[in-house]
Amino acid sequence: MVPPDGRIAVARGPAVRNRASGWGADRVATLATLLAFGLSLATFVLYPLIEILRRSVEGTAGLTIAHYAAFLKTPQVFAALGRSLWIACLSTVLTILLAFAFAYIIARIPLPGRRVYAKVALLPLISPSFVQALALIFLFGRNGLITHHLLDVPWSIYGWHGIVISEVFYCFPHAFLVLEPALRSVDARLYEAAASLRTPWWRAFLRITLPEARYALASSSFLVFNLVITDFGNPVIIGGSYSVLATEIYTQVIGLQNFAMASVVSVVLLVPAVGAFLLDNYFGRRAIASIGGAARPYIVPVGRLGRWLAVSFVGVVTAGILLIYGTILAASLVRIWGYDFGLTLRHYRFDTAGGYGSIWMSVALSGAAAVIGGLATLVLAYLVERRRPTGAWALTLLALIPAAVPGTVMGLGYVLAFNKGLLILTGTATIVVLSHLFRFFPLGLLTSRTKVKQLDPALEEACQSLRTPLWRILVRVIFPLARPAVAASIIYIFIRSMVTLSAVIFLVSPDISLAAVSIMLLVNDGKLNAAAAMSVVVVLVILVVLGIGEVIARARGRDQRPAHPAAA
Numbered sequence: 001m002v003p004p005d006g007r008i009a010v011a012r013g014p015a016v017r018n019r020a021s022g023w024g025a026d027r028v029a030t031l032a033t034l035l036a037f038g039l040s041l042a043t044f045v046l047y048p049l050i051e052i053l054r055r056s057v058e059g060t061a062g063l064t065i066a067h068y069a070a071f072l073k074t075p076q077v078f079a080a081l082g083r084s085l086w087i088a089c090l091s092t093v094l095t096i097l098l099a100f101a102f103a104y105i106i107a108r109i110p111l112p113g114r115r116v117y118a119k120v121a122l123l124p125l126i127s128p129s130f131v132q133a134l135a136l137i138f139l140f141g142r143n144g145l146i147t148h149h150l151l152d153v154p155w156s157i158y159g160w161h162g163i164v165i166s167e168v169f170y171c172f173p174h175a176f177l178v179l180e181p182a183l184r185s186v187d188a189r190l191y192e193a194a195a196s197l198r199t200p201w202w203r204a205f206l207r208i209t210l211p212e213a214r215y216a217l218a219s220s221s222f223l224v225f226n227l228v229i230t231d232f233g234n235p236v237i238i239g240g241s242y243s244v245l246a247t248e249i250y251t252q253v254i255g256l257q258n259f260a261m262a263s264v265v266s267v268v269l270l271v272p273a274v275g276a277f278l279l280d281n282y283f284g285r286r287a288i289a290s291i292g293g294a295a296r297p298y299i300v301p302v303g304r305l306g307r308w309l310a311v312s313f314v315g316v317v318t319a320g321i322l323l324i325y326g327t328i329l330a331a332s333l334v335r336i337w338g339y340d341f342g343l344t345l346r347h348y349r350f351d352t353a354g355g356y357g358s359i360w361m362s363v364a365l366s367g368a369a370a371v372i373g374g375l376a377t378l379v380l381a382y383l384v385e386r387r388r389p390t391g392a393w394a395l396t397l398l399a400l401i402p403a404a405v406p407g408t409v410m411g412l413g414y415v416l417a418f419n420k421g422l423l424i425l426t427g428t429a430t431i432v433v434l435s436h437l438f439r440f441f442p443l444g445l446l447t448s449r450t451k452v453k454q455l456d457p458a459l460e461e462a463c464q465s466l467r468t469p470l471w472r473i474l475v476r477v478i479f480p481l482a483r484p485a486v487a488a489s490i491i492y493i494f495i496r497s498m499v500t501l502s503a504v505i506f507l508v509s510p511d512i513s514l515a516a517v518s519i520m521l522l523v524n525d526g527k528l529n530a531a532a533a534m535s536v537v538v539v540l541v542i543l544v545v546l547g548i549g550e551v552i553a554r555a556r557g558r559d560q561r562p563a564h565p566a567a568a
Contacts, residue, residue: 005084088228091228094164103176117314122173127325130238134532159240185498378485414506491546501517
């Protein structure tokens with residue numbers, strides 16, 4: 001008779017060997033996947049930046065700083081640096097003041113319809129950055145509805161003031177999203193204590209509100225500064241002859257074919273952009289850490305006059321945003337803006353600048369980048385957070401670099417890097433998809449990492465005890481549980497890819513036409529009504545995608561069941 005412990009030994013022997021072999025295959029799969037991510041990021045993130053740096057110091061006899069000396073000695077080019085800093089600082093101050101007041105009212109005064117006000121404030125997030133500039137031209141341009149037809153004043157919006165106004169509208173929702181949660185999270189007990197001490201409202205504001213929101217204020221300020229100084233769309237549409245660093249790169253490449261000077265301007269632009277990004281990241285983490293879940297929101301006691309002033313302020317702001325989009329819609333439906341306001345749909349024919357083909361091309365390429373990026377960010381987030389391989393921090397840092405790189409710089413880097421050698425991708429759809437994918441990869445990765453951190457490790461431990469391979473754990477356990485984060489990443493990458501201009505302005509070709517670039521070309525050709533019509537179509541496409549995503553999310557929320565380890 002065989003003893004029981006002998007039977008146990010015989011039964012466990014193969015299981016231990018299988019587990020060891022399973023862990024070996026698992027480790028090989030993990031290392032191979034990480035190596036693929038590392039090579040991809042090094043090729044499509046680091047290599048283009050190295051090429052820009054190399055071209056900025058490359059001379060006929062070797063390394064040189066002559067290009068930087070030429071930058072300092074060329075008044076028109078060097079002045080673009082001062083203009084960029086001036087525009088960025090002024091726009092940041094105005095945007096933060098406006099967004100802080102708006103967020104304070106939305107977070108602390110129970111106004112009727114404040115959710116509607118908040119949603120309207122976010123509209124600029126789903127449209128190309130230059131839509132604001134285009135609407136301002138219709139309203140305040142040389143033939144503007146307000147300046148020419150209503151007021152009949154000889155004033156034009158073109159120039160630095162037009163850039164500043166359009167940047168304020170463009171950056172306003174970004175600042176609002178940072179400030180509103182911070183103001184909402186300040187504990188009401190602090191204000192109750194101040195009230196019991198008969199502290200004046202202005203002192204409570206200076207001693208409680210501003211100190212509690214200081215990290216959010218700093219984070220939103222550097223965020224807006226970074227957005228403005230790297231923006232290409234608004235300056236190129238409404239700036240006229242007022243050039244900034246982002247548009248100067250475009251001029252040096254397209255107008256002068258001077259890639260060395262364009263590389264120098266790109267390196268110069270990287271300095272304030274990366275500095276603002278790092279400071280925004282630092283203060284953003286402090287702002288998130290300072291938000292307490294146990295805090296009781298503070299409701300400001302206001303009388304009838306205060307409530308009326310609050311409603312008037314948020315009403316004016318939201319009316320301004322609605323005026324922007326209403327003007328774009330109206331301009332797309334009239335015959336000739338400023339001359340013949342008869343209704344027509346002829347501008348939606350898009351006989352030039354790529355037509356509807358550019359829109360569908362944008363949808364296809366943005367969709368491909370979004371799906372690949374959403375899934376890839378989840379895989380990398382899981383490997384970095386759960387497997388914690390050696391050098392994971394370096395891989396994560398490499399993946400986050402594009403968040404600090406201006407779009408025009410990334411686009412120029414792709415032109416310089418992938419126009420020679422084995423990787424000749426310039427002029428193809430592949431390079432556009434890669435540009436979208438890696439440029440918007442960072443936020444998708446951060447979203448997926450946050451979700452992976454929330455998952456219970458016991459599920460994976462149970463799967464590993466069943467000798468489940470890595471790919472099956474990802475497909476059958478991690479992906480179903482992290483589906484909301486993947487969906488959020490896909491939608492984010494799709495929207496940003498649809499509306500981006502700066503990153504792809506150098507990558508389009510006669511065969512690859514994108515909607516954002518086509519709109520810019522229509523504006524340059526003076527076909528403003530057609531540009532407005534194409535902007536409307538782009539916004540409608542994004543709204544449809546958001547609506548589909550919302551429907552799917554609600555359906556999944558009703559039908560979702562927790563995954564069981566044995567199902568893997």
